[in-house]
Amino acid sequence: MSRQPDESRRSERARQAIHAATAELLASTSYDAITIEKIAAQAGVGKQTIYRWWPSKAAIIVDVWAEVIAPRAAFPDTGDLEADLRAQLTRMLDVLVEPVLGLNYMAVIADSQRDERLAADLSARIFAPRIADTKDRLRLAQAAGQMRDDVDVDTVADLLYGGIFFRSLFRLVPLDRTQPDALVAALIRGIGPLR
Amino acid sequence: MSRQPDESRRSERARQAIHAATAELLASTSYDAITIEKIAAQAGVGKQTIYRWWPSKAAIIVDVWAEVIAPRAAFPDTGDLEADLRAQLTRMLDVLVEPVLGLNYMAVIADSQRDERLAADLSARIFAPRIADTKDRLRLAQAAGQMRDDVDVDTVADLLYGGIFFRSLFRLVPLDRTQPDALVAALIRGIGPLR
Amino acid sequence: MSRQPDESRRSERARQAIHAATAELLASTSYDAITIEKIAAQAGVGKQTIYRWWPSKAAIIVDVWAEVIAPRAAFPDTGDLEADLRAQLTRMLDVLVEPVLGLNYMAVIADSQRDERLAADLSARIFAPRIADTKDRLRLAQAAGQMRDDVDVDTVADLLYGGIFFRSLFRLVPLDRTQPDALVAALIRGIGPLR
Amino acid sequence: MSRQPDESRRSERARQAIHAATAELLASTSYDAITIEKIAAQAGVGKQTIYRWWPSKAAIIVDVWAEVIAPRAAFPDTGDLEADLRAQLTRMLDVLVEPVLGLNYMAVIADSQRDERLAADLSARIFAPRIADTKDRLRLAQAAGQMRDDVDVDTVADLLYGGIFFRSLFRLVPLDRTQPDALVAALIRGIGPLR
DNA sequence: GCATAAGCGAGACGGTACGTCGAGTCTTCGA
DNA sequence: TCGAAGACTCGACGTACCGTCTCGCTTATGC
Numbered sequence: 001m002s003r004q005p006d007e008s009r010r011s012e013r014a015r016q017a018i019h020a021a022t023a024e025l026l027a028s029t030s031y032d033a034i035t036i037e038k039i040a041a042q043a044g045v046g047k048q049t050i051y052r053w054w055p056s057k058a059a060i061i062v063d064v065w066a067e068v069i070a071p072r073a074a075f076p077d078t079g080d081l082e083a084d085l086r087a088q089l090t091r092m093l094d095v096l097v098e099p100v101l102g103l104n105y106m107a108v109i110a111d112s113q114r115d116e117r118l119a120a121d122l123s124a125r126i127f128a129p130r131i132a133d134t135k136d137r138l139r140l141a142q143a144a145g146q147m148r149d150d151v152d153v154d155t156v157a158d159l160l161y162g163g164i165f166f167r168s169l170f171r172l173v174p175l176d177r178t179q180p181d182a183l184v185a186a187l188i189r190g191i192g193p194l195r
Numbered sequence: 196m197s198r199q200p201d202e203s204r205r206s207e208r209a210r211q212a213i214h215a216a217t218a219e220l221l222a223s224t225s226y227d228a229i230t231i232e233k234i235a236a237q238a239g240v241g242k243q244t245i246y247r248w249w250p251s252k253a254a255i256i257v258d259v260w261a262e263v264i265a266p267r268a269a270f271p272d273t274g275d276l277e278a279d280l281r282a283q284l285t286r287m288l289d290v291l292v293e294p295v296l297g298l299n300y301m302a303v304i305a306d307s308q309r310d311e312r313l314a315a316d317l318s319a320r321i322f323a324p325r326i327a328d329t330k331d332r333l334r335l336a337q338a339a340g341q342m343r344d345d346v347d348v349d350t351v352a353d354l355l356y357g358g359i360f361f362r363s364l365f366r367l368v369p370l371d372r373t374q375p376d377a378l379v380a381a382l383i384r385g386i387g388p389l390r
Numbered sequence: 391m392s393r394q395p396d397e398s399r400r401s402e403r404a405r406q407a408i409h410a411a412t413a414e415l416l417a418s419t420s421y422d423a424i425t426i427e428k429i430a431a432q433a434g435v436g437k438q439t440i441y442r443w444w445p446s447k448a449a450i451i452v453d454v455w456a457e458v459i460a461p462r463a464a465f466p467d468t469g470d471l472e473a474d475l476r477a478q479l480t481r482m483l484d485v486l487v488e489p490v491l492g493l494n495y496m497a498v499i500a501d502s503q504r505d506e507r508l509a510a511d512l513s514a515r516i517f518a519p520r521i522a523d524t525k526d527r528l529r530l531a532q533a534a535g536q537m538r539d540d541v542d543v544d545t546v547a548d549l550l551y552g553g554i555f556f557r558s559l560f561r562l563v564p565l566d567r568t569q570p571d572a573l574v575a576a577l578i579r580g581i582g583p584l585r
Numbered sequence: 586m587s588r589q590p591d592e593s594r595r596s597e598r599a600r601q602a603i604h605a606a607t608a609e610l611l612a613s614t615s616y617d618a619i620t621i622e623k624i625a626a627q628a629g630v631g632k633q634t635i636y637r638w639w640p641s642k643a644a645i646i647v648d649v650w651a652e653v654i655a656p657r658a659a660f661p662d663t664g665d666l667e668a669d670l671r672a673q674l675t676r677m678l679d680v681l682v683e684p685v686l687g688l689n690y691m692a693v694i695a696d697s698q699r700d701e702r703l704a705a706d707l708s709a710r711i712f713a714p715r716i717a718d719t720k721d722r723l724r725l726a727q728a729a730g731q732m733r734d735d736v737d738v739d740t741v742a743d744l745l746y747g748g749i750f751f752r753s754l755f756r757l758v759p760l761d762r763t764q765p766d767a768l769v770a771a772l773i774r775g776i777g778p779l780r
Numbered sequence: 781g782c783a784t785a786a787g788c789g790a791g792a793c794g795g796t797a798c799g800t801c802g803a804g805t806c807t808t809c810g811a
Numbered sequence: 812t813c814g815a816a817g818a819c820t821c822g823a824c825g826t827a828c829c830g831t832c833t834c835g836c837t838t839a840t841g842c
Contacts, residue, residue: 009792009834032309035823046794051825082387103308109364110305113298114227123365151386154368155358155377162357163350165364169304170318182350190385191346192277204813230802241815246804399808399818422699425797436820441799493698499754500695503688504617513755541776544758545748545767552747553740559694559750560708563739572740580775581736594786594839620828631789636830 005052017043018050022057022064027100031107058111058118061104066125075133081141082188088134089164089180096168097175106168131157159187200247212238213245217259222295226302253306253313256299261320270328276336277383283329284359284375291363292370301363326352354382395442407433408440412454417490421497448501448508451494456515465523471531472578478524479554479570486558487565496558521547549577590637602628603635607649612685616692643696643703646689651710660718666726667773673719674749674765681753682760691753716742744772 021043025034036057040047054060073091076084096102112119134157141147163183167175216238220229231252235242249255268286271279291297307314329352336342358378362370411433415424426447430437444450463481466474486492502509524547531537553573557565606628610619621642625632639645658676661669681687697704719742726732748768752760 006791009790011793011833014793030309036825037823040794044794046792046796047825048795048827049793052792106308107305110302110308113301113305113364114225119366127365145388147386148384148388151381151384152377155374155381156386158358158361159354159378159381162359162361163353164357166353166357166360169308169360170314170322179350182347183354186346186350186354186385187382188385188387189343189346190381190383190387191342191351192383192385193340193343201812206814209814231804232802235815239815241817242804243806243816244814247813396817399816401807401819404819420699426799427797430820434820436818436822437799438801438821439819442818496698497695500692500698503691503695503754504615509756517755535778537776538774538778541771541774542767545764545771546776548748548751549744549768549771552749552751553743554747555751555754556743556747559698560712561704569740572737573744576736576740576775577744577772578775578777579733579736580771580773580777581732581741582773582775583730583733591786596787599788621830622828625789629789631787631791632830633790633832634788637787 010053011049014043014045014049015053017045018060019064019067021045022060023068026061026064026104030100031104034104055117056111056115058108058115059121061108062118062121062125069126075130075137077137077140079144081137081146082184084137085160085184085187086180089160089183090177092161092164093175093177093180096164097177102168131161134160156187160184163187205248206244209238209240209244210248212240213255214259214262216240217255218263221256221259221299225295226299226306229299250312251306251310253303253310254316256303257313257316257320264321270325270332272332272335274339276332276341277379279332280355280379280382281375284355284378285372287356287359288370288372288375291359292372297363326356329355351382355379358382400443401439404433404435404439405443407435408450409454409457411435412450413458416451416454416494420490421494424494445507446501446505448498448505449511451498452508452511452515459516465520465527467527467530469534471527471536472574474527475550475574475577476570479550479573480567482551482554483558483565483567483570486554487567492558521551524550546577550574553577595638596634599628599630599634600638602630603645604649604652606630607645608653611646611649611689615685616689616696619689640702641696641700643693643700644706646693647703647706647710654711660715660722662722662725664729666722666731667769669722670745670769670772671765674745674768675762677746677749678760678762678765681749682762687753716746719745741772745769748772 018039021039022034025038025042029038034057036047036050039045039057039060040050050060054063076087078084095105108118108122112122135153138147138153138156142149142153160183164179167179213234216234217229220234220237224233229252231242231245234240234252234255235245245255249258271282273279290300303313303317307317330348333342333348333351337344337348355378359374362368362374408429411429412424415428415432419428424447426437426440429435429447429450430440440450444453466477468474485495498508498512502512525543528537528543528546532539532543550573554570557563557569603624606624607619610624610627614623619642621632621635624630624642624645625635635645639648661672663669680690693703693707697707720738723732723738723741727734727738745768749764752758752764
């Protein structure tokens with residue numbers, strides 16, 4: 001049986017070289033054209049070193065993102081719920097809209113549909129923290145009376161992010177930065193008739 | 196440059212065999228393990244015959260779906276908007292929830308992120324018609340005073356389907372059939388404070 | 391299970407390119423440095439095409455030799471047994487003595503020690519025919535009264551070729567072209583005391 | 586450049602463990618499947634310890650043999666040259682005939698064709714002493730009038746051992762223990778017509 | 781008697797080649 | 812001219828070992 005390697009002996013130099021190479025490729029190359037062989041070559045690293053520490057190329061990418069994104073700005077909280085949600089969605093759109101990076105972003109999410117480990121990794125390290133922030137903000141709003149307290153914050157998060165992702169996924173309508181306004185407005189006021 | 200083949204000479208027998216083989220594989224095999232070679236072998240068809248008529252395996256799958264799904268039930272219209280939206284989302288969830296098929300469904304959507312032709316095909320043949328139906332239903336609701344007419348139906352469609360897809364994509368929360376109720380309720384009544 | 395390929399569809403072009411590339415490498419490169427990847431690259435051929443038709447690089451080499459060597463000169467027959475054996479051994483030495491080719495020659499024999507299929511191939515296509523010729527010549531000599539007929543021709547063949555190969559194998563003594571003379575002389579006259 | 590290590594500090598425990606592991610593998614495993622990594626693992630030794638003291642796996646094997654074989658019986662000398670040669674060849678055949686060990690034996694000789702250092706080592710420590718013994722015995726025979734003194738002992742040694750090795754190398758004819766009789770008889774009496 | 785430098789076990793590292801897989805193209809034959 | 816069959820070139824896969832390179836950790840002098 002194959003042993004799991006000894007973390008304490010891991011080469012920091014190699015880890016960084018792989019991160020750097022992956023980041024570079026992510027910005028310039030389409031997801032399918034990014035191969036483990038290319039990452040290894042560009043990083044000046046043996047393939048085995050990659051396979052020793054990561055189960056797939058998508059896992060490397062998640063790793064890179066986690067490191068880059070981790071220290072990003074927290075969920076905005078100006079006291080105005082609608083403005084804050086709008087700001088947050090816009091921030092997200094800014095990433096999805098970038099030509100190469102945005103597609104690669106979606107491609108990793110795509111791969112996660114076929115790879116359970118990756119899905120778990122992606123959720124835990126990229127999405128879960130942000131969604132947790134979102135829910136915190138929503139609960140604050142509930143406490144402040146800016147949001148009904150008979151709606152489930154999970155549901156709201158799904159609607160909020162889902163609305164953006166759906167457009168991004170299917171591109172039936174071109175992406176544009178005014179979208180969040182309409183989305184958030186509809187969500188806050190509801191689509192039902194005025195009561 | 197390579198000529199496009201003569202549609203009129205196309206073998207209906209081969210087309211059906213390929214459809215059948217693909218459908219069979221879709222229900223039993225993970226997306227990555229479905230290969231054009233396997234489809235060809237299972238259909239008793241030369242690879243060239245596939246390449247002559249389809250640009251990719253995902254395109255075949257879309258083709259199969261389009262045929263299967265086309266005659267499906269139209270958007271429900273009982274007069275009760277909330278109930279109808281709920282019913283439609285539930286129908287959708289029923290597909291996504293199926294263990295192999297649901298994942299393959301998402302995997303095709305995933306692939307469409309890297310393949311523009313596929314994305315167009317998938318939109319045009321699978322999603323666009325359903326979304327058009329949805330919008331029609333929404334406009335009816337507006338006309339009937341069941342829905343505010345200052346909200347964009349595009350936005351509503353995004354929120355509606357996005358909510359479901361988002362859960363399906365990231366599976367942070369397990370999928371279950373009660374979800375549409377909460378989603379639709381929140382969307383209709385809005386999350387803002389009672390006015 | 392993997393099917394054996396269809397001989398009749400085999401590409402003659404590819405076969406020849408592989409032969410040529412191998413022959414070129416054999417004359418210039420040490421056996422260990424000849425890899426299937428290099429052969430494929432030099433021949434402008436996919437690796438799979440090699441694996442489809444040959445089980446190992448040594449098998450390719452044997453194939454090349456068989457084609458090159460097949461039409462070689464027959465065993466000499468001048469009527470003088472001693473001279474003929476001498477001539478034949480000298481011809482053999484000429485190959486073994488060549489700097490790169492000779493070593494590669496021994497290296498293939500070496501590999502045949504670890505690969506039964508290769509050993510059979512090498513025997514059948516390269517050695518067996520020559521040894522059969524040798525035995526025919528020896529039997530002629532027996533019929534002509536130039537050789538005792540109470541000695542086994544197999545044994546004589548072993549002594550004859552073995553003597554050359556042994557030197558070539560261990561190189562305890564440098565190889566030189568006068569060796570066959572002494573070898574054949576000792577073998578013909580025997581080493582026992584004059585009777 | 587890398588310093589040669591200090592012999593006096595060498596671990597005898599490790600040396601023996603490596604010898605033992607190698608001997609075990611030699612008896613059970615095909616030559617190609619014997620790797621330095623396996624030897625190290627089986628011996629419970631770091632790879633570096635092997636590389637520090639031996640240049641190749643074949644060198645380890647030669648080392649093992651040299652130790653095992655060194656104290657072996659000297660060349661027999663009963664006064665009867667023919668019987669003694671026969672006895673010696675038979676002893677040799679006994680090793681070559683063993684199923685795994687015999688093949689590994691030939692495989693090392695094989696490897697020596699590609700590795701000059703190994704060839705020198707193998708000659709010096711395994712073959713040269715035995716061949717020297719053989720030649721001594723032959724010279725004794727010459728002095729005793731049991732062998733012609735116009736034949737070169739080198740040549741005779743080549744014929745003698747070559748005959749055996751040739752069969753072993755190519756296995757055109759299965760090996761059997763009666764072979765040495767015919768070989769030695771032919772060599773002593775010669776194959777030429779009765780004089 | 782204690783530092784200090786060696787060999788040691790372990791195993792990660794940069795590489796090279798392996799043998800396999802599937803992609804998409806090309807060729808041959810039969811209908 | 813399409814279809815079946817399948818060989819072709821290509822490129823990436825994930826694995827196996829190579830030989831080198833750190834890492835602590837014993838030892839075992841020699842200052």
